[in-house]
Amino acid sequence: MEKTRLTAKDFSSGLPVKWCPGCGNFAILSQIQKAMAGMGLPHEKYAVISGIGCSSRFPYYVNTYGFHTMHGRAPAVATGVKLANPELAVWVVTGDGDGLSIGGNHMLHAIRRNIGLKIVLFNNRIYALTKGQASPTTQPGTKTKTTPEGSLDFPFNPARFAAGLDCTFVARGIDFDLPGGAAILERAASHRGTVFIEMLQKCVPFSDKEFDPLKDPQTRDENVLRVEHGKPLVFGKEKNKGIAFRGFRPGVVEFPAGKVPAEVVVYDETSAEMAYLISGLTQPDFPVPVGVFRAVEKPAYEELAAERSAAPAGLDELLAGSDAWDVK
Amino acid sequence: MTQNAPKKNVKVSELNSVTVRFAGDSGDGIQLVGNQFATATAKAGNDLSTLPDYPAEIRSPAGSLGGVSGFQISFGDDSVLTPGNRPNVLVVMNPAALAVNLKNLEKGSVIIANSDAFSKQELEKAGYAANPLEDGSLDNYRVISVPARALTEAALAGSGLSKAQVLKCKNFYILGILYWMYGLPLEPTIEWIKNKFRKTPAVAEANEKVLRAGRYYAESTEIFDARFQIRKRTIKPGRYRNLTGNEAAAYALITAAKLLKRKLFYGSYPITPASEILQVLARHRAQDVTVFQAEDEIAAVCSSIGAAFAGSLAATGTSGPGLSLKTEALGLAVITELPLVVVDVQRGGPSTGLPTKTEQSDLLQAVFGRHGESPLPVLAASSPADCFDTTLEAARIAVKYMTPVIVLSNSYLSNGSEPFRIPDPSDLPEFEVPPLPAPEEYKPYLRAPGTLARPWAHAGLKGYEHRLGGLEKQDVTGAISYDGLNHERMTQLRSEKIAGVAKEIPPTRIYGDPEGDLLVAGWGSSYGAIKLAVTEARKAGLKVSSIHVRHLNPLPPDLGVIMRRFRRVLVPEENCGQFRLLLRSACMVEPAGLNKMQGQPLNQEEILEKIKEVLRGN
Known part of the structure; x- marks a missing residue:
């Protein structure tokens, strides 16, 4: 297919964007538009499919084919789009409630099949469009309109959910971390099979302070772990901390800056086990890991589905079958 | 018809039609024998109608009343329109099959019993204190006891096959007897046997031998004093094949896609009695058919909607409980006005209900069962072969009017079969597709006058990039609109569009006098x-x-x-x-x-x- 040179601006639909001022979605939108431009396909070869929720407004703001579907069903609709026309770059935009609560079943089966969908799950840990109910990623004890005494549920960890399903591309980004997000999306754009990106995203009205420690220049280096293939898992303002897997139990080790001990893990994104361990690190014992946790090659479902063992027959031959008879 | 003319002098009666019911354990191969018999009657020039009737459980305990499987066939001239009500001939492979089916048998009918299976133990399982073949309780019927097991063993003495392999052939002994009774040709079945067991020629040979042995037995023994000649039907000449309703629906979907020159996408989730459509289409993947076995009923319909958005002729199939799960998505298909065929093979409900039995109880669900004002066309098939015409017509309406369409079939039609006159593809009219304006004039909800259908600009087409969704659309532009008056107008337009499908309906044919x-x-x-x-x-x-x-x-x-x-x-x-x-x-x-x-x-x-x-x- 011909490569085209479009810019992120070309992917703006020009419609007024109706998210709240300060919403983390604006940053993600511009990052994805940039990633699309980087894919080099003409406009008509993109389809953005979403479910229901704040994030799912996304297709209206992108100048491609778009489908704002039903609550939770975006991966299912997108699967049909991709199978019907595998040439399309199909992006799925969903949220924590949409993708992991009402749509959890579709999400896990899309990942199981390794179908070529680029799924970006905006995780703001709250139901925002319905104005503030607990979601499946709401942290324990969080007070919301439906959990006035604090959330009781144990939450999902979306990236770990995907890693546990052997997703062939698992990553986590943060809305305000533009270079980090761009690096993930650029790699996601060329991945074969299912991409699952958890985008941590603050919601101004309902989870405004949720990710402040990851953003505040005073605290962010202690709270964010940047995961990169082939590099040691080191963090901290002084680069004096690292992650070691001691008998499959991750732990934080401290060391003098610059002298990374051998037990600090050199990350391997092709390892399913490492992806599972790293995605499971949570605060307060660990920093929040971001970056590409897993990237491996495996045939995509739409490629397998397109294979045919026989040549098509004519309609008359097909209808006649093998045991027809004539009535004279 | 007379190629197997009897050598001895027996009475030949001529009948318009006859109904035969095969019954036995669900593991007895009843459906197989029934289907072979159906093929033989079809190839002998009869019209026919068949209906399998099997328990919900795959294999109930052997010999139990709950495990009895049946296959009924009515065949004869063109008066055959159903698989028959009461059988003229009942073939029972064990006592349980007799116990279950006797109440539906007219006095004077023929019972062919595999008498070897009427042992003390088997009789007890069926609730018989004494052997009904011997105690006179069947005196009002013409009972023909055939020790099929012993006769099969004798026929295959020295074949080198194991005992289990030998016993599996006994159905063909009975089948051979029936072929003689109705003067049916053995060849179609022998051909089938040779193909089926081509990798094990010894087994193929044994089955053929037993089939022939059954026929010779009937011809030469004194117990059969009559055979029947079925009147030839007077049906339209042409090429025919026997199809079940589910097969007919599947072939209609392939035909529709070929006529439309689009790929067929069929997203479905296994459910009795609709799974066979999915299975038949899966065998025809080479015909530009994409078969997607979804994770659930909702994903089945949603993937189909996605495929329609991307330009395939999309369809899904299900039964009542699955249709309930699909209803929210049908609302999306209604508001986005995408073409979609939904085949609902109805069964006894509500809930799991009678999953293998027939009913017509999803009609109101099909017509009204959605949230909001969401009209869509509903069509119902009237016979197994009519599932082809009805499904094909549903696809035409779906595309011409840009709407989801529900086709109602049911368990009876889906499993039953009848001869299907194979159409010449060149006789089938082309599909009508709503006009697609030039890209600069394109508006997603600009409707065609006449049908009110919007254009089908599928994802991937250059110059037609647009966004669709479940939110209400502004008339013509398709932009999101929360305006009340616009919503009312759009509601009315959707309603008028579906009401307009009445233009497709030919004048109702009255059978009999007009008053x-x-x-x-x-x-x-x-x-x-x-x-x-x-x-x-x-x-x-x-x-x-x-x-x-x-x-x-x-x-x-x-x-x-x-x-x-x-x-x-x-x-x-x-x-x-x-x-x-x-x-x-x-x-x-x-x-x-x-x-x-x-x-x-x-x-x-x-x-x-x-x-x-x-x-x-x-």
Whole structure:
């Protein structure tokens, strides 16, 4: 297919964007538009499919084919789009409630099949469009309109959910971390099979302070772990901390800056086990890991589905079958 | 027909049609034998109608009453419209099969029993204290005891096959006997055996030998003093094949996609009795068919909607509980006005209900079962072969009007079979597709005059990039709109568009006179039984006619006028009166109902009796 040179601006639909001022979605939108431009396909070869929720407004703001579907069903609709026309770059935009609560079943089966969908799950840990109910990623004890005494549920960890399903591309980004997000999306754009990106995203009205420690220049280096293939898992303002897997139990080790001990893990994104361990690190014992946790090659479902063992027959031959008879 | 002419002097009776029922353990291969018999009758030039009847459990305990599987076939001249009500010949492979089926047998009918299976132990399992083949309790029937096991063993003595392999052949012994009784050719079955067991020639040879042995046994023993000649049918010449309703629906979908020159996408989730459509299509992947076995019913319909958005002819199939799960997505298909065919193979409900038995109880769910104002066309097939025409027509309407369409089939049609006249593809009309304006004039909801269909600019087409969704659209532009007046206009447009599908409906055909004392108004799978009952009633001099309605939403515009020409209207249906409710509200008539909810199809006797009852009340 011909490569085209479009810019992120070309992917703006020009419609007024109706998210709240300060919403983390604006940053993600511009990052994805940039990633699309980087894919080099003409406009008509993109389809953005979403479910229901704040994030799912996304297709209206992108100048491609778009489908704002039903609550939770975006991966299912997108699967049909991709199978019907595998040439399309199909992006799925969903949220924590949409993708992991009402749509959890579709999400896990899309990942199981390794179908070529680029799924970006905006995780703001709250139901925002319905104005503030607990979601499946709401942290324990969080007070919301439906959990006035604090959330009781144990939450999902979306990236770990995907890693546990052997997703062939698992990553986590943060809305305000533009270079980090761009690096993930650029790699996601060329991945074969299912991409699952958890985008941590603050919601101004309902989870405004949720990710402040990851953003505040005073605290962010202690709270964010940047995961990169082939590099040691080191963090901290002084680069004096690292992650070691001691008998499959991750732990934080401290060391003098610059002298990374051998037990600090050199990350391997092709390892399913490492992806599972790293995605499971949570605060307060660990920093929040971001970056590409897993990237491996495996045939995509739409490629397998397109294979045919026989040549098509004519309609008359097909209808006649093998045991027809004539009535004279 | 006379190629297997008997050598000895036996009485040959000529019949219009005959009904044979095979019954045995669900592991006995009853469906296989039944299908072979059906093929042989078809190739001998008979019209036919078949109906398998099997338990919900795959294999109940051997010999138990709950494990009895049946296969009924009616064959003969063109008066064959149903698989028959009461069998003329009952073939039982064990005592349980006899116990289950005897109550439905007319006195004087023939029972062919595999007498080897009537052991003390098997009799007890079926609840018999004494052997009914010997205690005189079947004196009102013509019982033919065939020790099929011993005869099969004798026929295969020295074959080198294991005992289990030998015993598996015994069905073919019985089949051979029936082929002699009805003068049917052995060749189609022998051909089938050779193909089926091509990797094990010894087994193929054994089955063929047993089939022939059965036929010679019938010909040469004294117990058979009669055979039957079935009158030739007088049906339209052409090339035929035997199809079940599910097969017919699957072939219709492939045909539709080929005529439309698009890929077929079929997203479905396994559910009895619709799974066979998915299975048949999976075998035809080479025909530009994408078969997607989804994770659930919702994903099945949603993936199909996605495929329609991307330009495939999209379809999904299910049964009642699955249709319930798909209803939210059907709302999305209605508001986004994408073409979609939904085949609902109805079964006894609600809930899991009677999953392997037939009913017509999803009619109102199909017509009304969605949130909001969400009209869509509903069509119902009237016979197994008609599943082809109805599904093909549904696809035409879906594309021409850009709408989801529901096709109602049911367990009876889906499993039953009849000869299908194979159409010449060049005789089938092309699909009508809404006009697609040039990119600069394109608006997602700019409607075609006449049909009110919006253009189908599928994802991937250059210059037509647009966004669709479940939110209300502004008229013409398709932009999101929360304006109340616009919503009302769009609601009315969607409603008018579906009402306009009535233009596709040909004038309703009346079977019988255009006026009289009683009109029997049917829909769906009761077609054959109603026609037979009305034929009988008319022979008896009653002023009865019938109509059969394929289009259930919108209804044919002429229904009211037709019904008012009759003093009474009777609606037989396998539910509590759903079609009656539709007719009452649409046509202001007050029909009588015949309502059956026994998991079994309505039969002509019941309908005839009701016809007489309604007329007596006049």
